[in-house]
Structure formats: structure tokens, C-alpha cells
Amino acid sequence: MQKKRSFIIFMVLLVVALFPIQALAVDYTIPEVTIDAQVNADGTVQVVENHTYEFDGDFNGITREIAPKDGTSIQNFNGYENGTALEVERDGDLYKVFREGEDETVTIELRYEIQKSIEKFEDGAEFYWPFFDDRNDSEYEQLTIAVSPPAPSEETDFVGYDAAYQTDSLQNDGAVLFEMGMVPAGTNGDIRVIFDAELFPALPQQDGIIREELAVEKERLENEAAIFAARQDTGSSIGNGLIPAAGALLLALTAWAWNRARKIKQQAQPATDAFFVPKQKMSIPATLYFTKSSVLTPATTAAALMELVRKKNVEQLSEEHFRLIDRNTEFAHEAVLIDLLFDKVGDGEFFETKDLESYTKNELNHASYNESISEWQQSVAEEVKQHKLYEKHPLFRWTVGSIGLALFAVAVFFGLLNLFALMFFSIVVGILFIAFCFYSPITYEGHVIREEWKQLRVAMENLDGAEWTQLTSDEKMRAFAYVLGDDEKSANLKTQSFTNAYSESAFADFGVFYNPVLLTGLFIAANSSSSASASGTGSMSAGGGVGGGGGGSGAF
Structure with a gap:
């Protein structure tokens, strides 16, 4: 009985550790988010965000955390639905937009202004901003960010980091579109866009150039991506051989154990x-x-x-x-x-x-x-x-258990390489090895x-x-x-x-x-x-976005 209890407790703790579940007061998904950032000649940025929520059950509204970068600020934050203004309550960097309902799909429009976020250099004016970061508790199933210049820009340069990397494309007027697709919760995704400096005559110009720095960043990201791809290929080759071999070993051990037990029972x-x-x-x-x-x-x-x-x-x-x-x-x-x-x-x-x-x-x-x-x-x-x-067979059980733990370590390696199928099968086979350890x-x-x-x-x-x-x-x-x-x-x-x-x-x-x-x-x-007788909103933390900025979405 004690062995069974220990095994059950171990498996429950293992599943919780591998697949943490966050208890949410409101059940919802965010199938689509679009963010349009219009950069103005005076250096302000007018932002219009449309957040589509699918709620399951009662809800009181949505939340949007916007932590501005150092030296910048968020002004004139408002919420709308179909052109009708909604009540907004601010608590630090968190904004609550009130809209009650039950089992509905709603699209909330958010409008706000970012001040002092454009930095002008000798060869261009840069908008470098984290619209979300690792503080975000919600998954965006489809995220699109558009950054538009005050007038057509002839020499637009740009790059995206993390979830935004290689999702960018240049538009005819010099605007940049970041089509990120699905963005998991807890993910960073800074965007960086440089427009023509002449489009911002009123902004003070800093000494130095910025495009060369961006070119270095692009090269660094490309090199890191190439190294990552090479590691993925290596990890995939290892996993495609290792996981089937581990599975075959597990099947062989299971067959051996079953046959041995059958013979002993017959005797x-x-x-x-x-x-x-x-x-x-x-x-x-x-x-x-x-x-x-x-x-x-x-x-x-x-x-x-x-x-x-x-x-x-x-x-x-x-x-x-x-x-x-x-x-x-x-x-x-x-x-x-x-x-x-x-x-x-x-x-x-x-x-x-x-x-x-x-x-x-x-x-x-x-x-x-x-x-x-x-x-x-x-x-x-x-x-x-x-x-x-x-x-008992302690040596055999320790050996089998060690193989299971090794597969968990390998699963972490596969996860870091975004080889999620191999990670999944490593975890499954590892759990089975651990279970066999208790046999x-x-x-x-x-x-x-x-x-x-x-x-x-x-x-x-x-x-x-x-x-x-x-x-x-x-x-x-x-x-x-x-x-x-x-x-x-x-x-x-x-x-x-x-x-x-x-x-x-x-x-x-x-x-x-x-x-x-x-x-x-x-x-x-x-x-x-x-x-018969025996029987909302989390605290703020430092985010991973550029310059301390970032944020995320939620509901209440």
C-alpha cells in the first residue's frame, strides 16, 4: 500500500512539475490581436490595439499591462467596443477595461499614446519597443503588429527579436508589418524599426549613427539562428535514434518481465x-x-x-x-x-x-x-x-530509473531546441521507465x-x-x-x-x-x-522587454 501511495504521489508531482497549470479566475482565449502603431513627426506614437477575446463563463472585462521603457510614458489610454467608450481603471502599469458578459466573443479596441519613444540619430530615427514581454500571462493565437512612418520612408530598416524574429516584411510606404502568428505566454518579442531621419524635423538629433548598429544586430541574430538550426539538426538526428532505441529497450524489458512473471506463476x-x-x-x-x-x-x-x-x-x-x-x-x-x-x-x-x-x-x-x-x-x-x-532487484531498478531521469534531461535539451515532438516522446518514454523502476x-x-x-x-x-x-x-x-x-x-x-x-x-x-x-x-x-465526520491581477515584476518595458494581456 505504501509503495502504491509513494508511486502515485511521485507521478502527480512529476506531471505538475512538467506541465504547470495556472489557475485563472476567468476562462478565456485570445484568438487574435492586431496592433497598429502610427509614428508621428513630433516623436509621439499613436497606438490602436484590437484584442479579440473568447470567454467561457462570466467575465467583468479585460486587462492590459503596458510597462513603458525608461524615459518614455503612456498617455491618454482609452477602451472602446464598436465605437462606444468603456470604463477604464488604472493601477500603475495595469489598465482594467470594464465590459461585463458571459460566454461571449468580444473585440475591445484600446487607444493610447507613447511619448518620447523615438530616438533620432544622424542616419535615422529609431522606434525600439516591447509591446509584450515575459510578464504576459496570456497566449496570443494570432498576433500582428504594424509600425507606420509619419510619411513614406525611403530607407526603412528593421528587425524583430525572439517571437518577432523573421516575421517582418516591408510595405510600399515604408511601414513594417510583423506577422508573428501564435505567441505563447511568457514570451519576449521586441520590435525595432528605423525610418528616415528627415521625417522628424522637430526632434533633437543625437550624435552617432544607428543603422550600422542595427546591421551588426542582424548579423548576430542570423549567426545565432544558423547555430541554432545546426544544433536542431544535431538534436533531431540524436533524438530520432535515441527515442526509438529507448522505446525498444522498454518494450524488451516489459516482455522479459511479463514472460518471467508468467513462468513463475505457472511453477x-x-x-x-x-x-x-x-x-x-x-x-x-x-x-x-x-x-x-x-x-x-x-x-x-x-x-x-x-x-x-x-x-x-x-x-x-x-x-x-x-x-x-x-x-x-x-x-x-x-x-x-x-x-x-x-x-x-x-x-x-x-x-x-x-x-x-x-x-x-x-x-x-x-x-x-x-x-x-x-x-x-x-x-x-x-x-x-x-x-x-x-x-527488489535494487541495481536493476536504479539502472532503469536512471534511464528515465536521463530521458527527462534529454527532453529539456529537445525543448530548448524547439524540437517539441521529440521532447514529448522523451517525457512519455521517461515516465514509463520511471514507472518500470517501481515494478x-x-x-x-x-x-x-x-x-x-x-x-x-x-x-x-x-x-x-x-x-x-x-x-x-x-x-x-x-x-x-x-x-x-x-x-x-x-x-x-x-x-x-x-x-x-x-x-x-x-x-x-x-x-x-x-x-x-x-x-x-x-x-x-x-x-x-x-x-462520515472524517471527511485577478498578479504583482508586478521586472520584465524582459527592451529598456524595462513590456507587458501583456489578461481578464477579470
Whole structure:
């Protein structure tokens, strides 16, 4: 049980780490954004943005964060829908545009002015601006940015960075169009455009030239792109060989493990088809835990009480009345059950079924009852663990786990190279290797225990009376206890039928007045009673846009 819990926790943490999910108060997508920046001769830039949102559920409006570059400012910010002005609220660099609705597709127009963003040099005037940066929490499915000069520009020069790289094109009037397409959240995408200096006569001119610097930048970006492409080719070649090889190795290991487990299970089949009660290698609760389910049901608790009667730790005085005669138990979980039934519920010596019903109806006792049941279950699991019925193979498991971790590292490498298909398959195969690392096959002895008790369970469904009478009283009690704890339905139906047929001969030497429906139902009710009570806008941070500028989009 502990192994399964650890594995589940590990897998959940792994998925969360690899695929983080941001909880949003408003569910929306942004299928299209267009930004038109009109550069004026006085150095101001008039910006008109159209943001199309598809909302799923209620919403109150949209947000737009615009962090200006150092030395610049944003003025006259307004929001419109179909020409109608909308209420706007500003909080620092964040603007809230109010527009209520539910399950709608809306297009909001934003208008604002950027001041002091044009720098004039001897050979040109530059507009270098981040309309969004890594602070942006929203994905743009289709983003287009147009930058237009105050008049036709004969010598326009330009470049885009990150998401804007190689998305630019020159228009007839010297304007520049950046068709970026899909832009993921948390992405930078600065744009840089140089127009003719003569178009800005009123702007003060700085010393030096700017186009040569831009040419150097272009060359640097081209070299980086060429190096990146070469690395992509290398990574693709490595991945196209590595991932299939890792997958083939995983399939081979899986086939080997399955075939080996199948052979061991075949070898563990009982040598005879004749009915017999297996020798006791573990207690009945531990046997049920191992052969049936690690979730111990109330029927298993009832079987555990029956075992205490068989071992003469407890004497059954009637169907509903029990007396404790010996506290010295063979297993720790038996002592825990005695403490619960006779010390917490009973008076230290006697326990009656009605006492348990009264005890669990009191909510003040629920925590104590649940703690005892949990401790009992853990003690049963510990007994199973001590028998070492699962193979370990630590060296093999460490090797397989290391391969899985190596594939995760390779997935990061592929992700950095934008080889997302290879990254995906690396993660999938890596997860499967990690899962295989937790594979602990049952030992030969474990299969023997399972197959013997499985044969008993099947045989007792249509047991001949002559075969039953040949068993010793101890064998009859152990067989009965196992069938009782098998599951609640069989305890209530099959075991009741079996009780009516064989209870007299089964319990003659133990003085048992056994009613499986009554006893199992008692613990079901106790467990049910005790279980009933057991059960906007983020802060600002430094962005990655040029000159400290940038921003993004959202909703509320």
C-alpha cells in the first residue's frame, strides 16, 4: 500500500512539475490581436490595439499591462467596443477595461499614446519597443503588429527579436508589418524599426549613427539562428535514434518481465487439484491483504475477530457477546484490535456488538476509532512486508530509473531546441521507465500463497460435505475466516449459505455462535459512522522587454 501511495504521489508531482497549470479566475482565449502603431513627426506614437477575446463563463472585462521603457510614458489610454467608450481603471502599469458578459466573443479596441519613444540619430530615427514581454500571462493565437512612418520612408530598416524574429516584411510606404502568428505566454518579442531621419524635423538629433548598429544586430541574430538550426539538426538526428532505441529497450524489458512473471506463476500452481486448506504462513488478515486487496474491508475486520476466537485469545459467549481471555497475541495487529474492541469500546474484559454501535454513534469517538483502524491496517501491511513477497532487484531498478531521469534531461535539451515532438516522446518514454523502476514482481513464494488460497476460494463455492468433514477444526476455522474476509458481498451471501450448511461442524470445538451477516454488518456500520465526520491581477515584476518595458494581456 505504501509503495502504491509513494508511486502515485511521485507521478502527480512529476506531471505538475512538467506541465504547470495556472489557475485563472476567468476562462478565456485570445484568438487574435492586431496592433497598429502610427509614428508621428513630433516623436509621439499613436497606438490602436484590437484584442479579440473568447470567454467561457462570466467575465467583468479585460486587462492590459503596458510597462513603458525608461524615459518614455503612456498617455491618454482609452477602451472602446464598436465605437462606444468603456470604463477604464488604472493601477500603475495595469489598465482594467470594464465590459461585463458571459460566454461571449468580444473585440475591445484600446487607444493610447507613447511619448518620447523615438530616438533620432544622424542616419535615422529609431522606434525600439516591447509591446509584450515575459510578464504576459496570456497566449496570443494570432498576433500582428504594424509600425507606420509619419510619411513614406525611403530607407526603412528593421528587425524583430525572439517571437518577432523573421516575421517582418516591408510595405510600399515604408511601414513594417510583423506577422508573428501564435505567441505563447511568457514570451519576449521586441520590435525595432528605423525610418528616415528627415521625417522628424522637430526632434533633437543625437550624435552617432544607428543603422550600422542595427546591421551588426542582424548579423548576430542570423549567426545565432544558423547555430541554432545546426544544433536542431544535431538534436533531431540524436533524438530520432535515441527515442526509438529507448522505446525498444522498454518494450524488451516489459516482455522479459511479463514472460518471467508468467513462468513463475505457472511453477507456483498447486501440485494437486484436491481440496485442501493452505498451511498458515501469514495471519488471515495479512493473507487477505496480500491475495485480495490492500484495502482492508469491514469483512476483513470481522474475519480478524474470528481469528482471535480461533486462537483462543477471545471467547465468544453468544452471537453478540465476547470475552477477552488472553492478551498475548502472535501479531501486533491482533493486539491493536483487542485494544479497540475490549479497551476502548468494551470494559476491558467483555465486548458486545451493541457497544460498538453506541461507541461509533458518538462523534467524539470517531477520531479514536479511525486511528485504531488505521493502525490495525498498517500493522497488517507491516506483517506482509516482513515476509518479503516482492522482488527488489535494487541495481536493476536504479539502472532503469536512471534511464528515465536521463530521458527527462534529454527532453529539456529537445525543448530548448524547439524540437517539441521529440521532447514529448522523451517525457512519455521517461515516465514509463520511471514507472518500470517501481515494478516489484511477486516472488515464487508469494505466487504459491496466492494460488493456494485462490484454489480454496473457488473450491468452497461448491464444496462437497465429505471433503469438509475431513478437515481439522483449525482448518475449518481458517478457511471460514478467509472466505468471510474475501469481500463483503461473499460474506453476506456465500458465507451465510456456507454457515447454514457447515457451521455446526466447523465451530463445535470453539463454542462459536457465528453469524457472518451480523458481524460483518456491524463493522460496516461502524466504519460508515466514523467516516462520515472524517471527511485577478498578479504583482508586478521586472520584465524582459527592451529598456524595462513590456507587458501583456489578461481578464477579470
